[in-house]
Amino acid sequence: MDEFEDRSSAGRLLAAKLARLNLPDPVVLALPRGGVPVGFxxxxxxxxxxxLLLVRKVGVPSQPELAAAAVVDGERADIVFNDEVMSLVGLTREALEPFASRELEEIERRREIYLSNRESVSTSGHTVIVVDDGIATGTTMQAALKALARRRPMRLVLAVPVAPADRVRSLSALVDHVVCLLTPDSFFGIGEYYRDFHQLSDSEVIAYLDASHARTSQSGDIRFLR
Known part of the structure; x- marks a missing residue:
């Protein structure tokens, strides 16, 4: 196997491997938008x-593309600071907090759109499975995993269909277990490993989330209709 049909098929392949681990009390957190069909x-x-696991980069004010921190949503918001970058540009945590607050407001706006103010799923004491459709640089995922580790999960698992081999090695130090189906040494982009890698719409994301919420709220097996 060197590519996936789409995100859903990649998710089913990941699910088969995760099921064999017999993970206790699992909770799945997906990074939108691409991680949602996989996580579903x-x-x-x-x-x-x-x-959802909503993460927003906090850029250096004079260089917005340079990440000085990241804000991670959840039961409570966490700010993960990049001390190396902050030291390099002479930024203090206090100076960065107003910019982090703006990103937190954007996170709350997106959560309201996607989840209609439904409460965040509790992660404390559970096996937390963090899912995306792939990893390129790993910067966002690194911040997310560091924030989640502070919330005292029983176990922290990273599950992605594809990621560069060196990124998997570096991120594995932050989790208890990594499940990654493809780990190419030569990596040009996540999309090259999918036949269908279309940009998901907000309505597609909401449909997946609503179907999953209905399944966990009712008895019986409710499946998402493609």
Whole structure:
């Protein structure tokens, strides 16, 4: 296997591997938008709740593309500072906090759009499975995993269909287990490993989340209709 049909098929392949781990009390957190179809399949296979993990970069004020920190959503918001960058540009945490607050407001806006103010799924004491459709640089995922580790999960698992081999090695130090189906040494972009890698719309994301919420709220098996 050197590519996936689409994100849903990649999610089913990941789910099969995760099921063999017999992870206790799993909770699936997907990075939108691309991680949501992957996470939906995993949550369905493991009979686990699905929630979003919303992460926003906080750029250096004079160089917005240079990440000085990241804000990570959840039961409570976490700010993960990049002390190396902040030292390089002479920024203090206090000076950066107003910019982090703006990104937190954007996170709250997106959560309201996607989840209609439904409460975040609790992660404390659960096996937390963090899912995306792939990893390129790993910067966003690194911040997310560091923030989640502070929330005292029983176990922290990273599950992605594809990521560069060196990124998998570096991120594995932040989690208890990594499941990654493809780890190419030569990596040019996540999309090259999917036949269908279309940009998901907000309505597609909401449909996946609503279907997963309905499944966990009712008895019986409710599947998303493609």
């Amino acid at each position: 399949e995993i949550a369905q296979a493991l009979n686990a709740p699905l929630d």
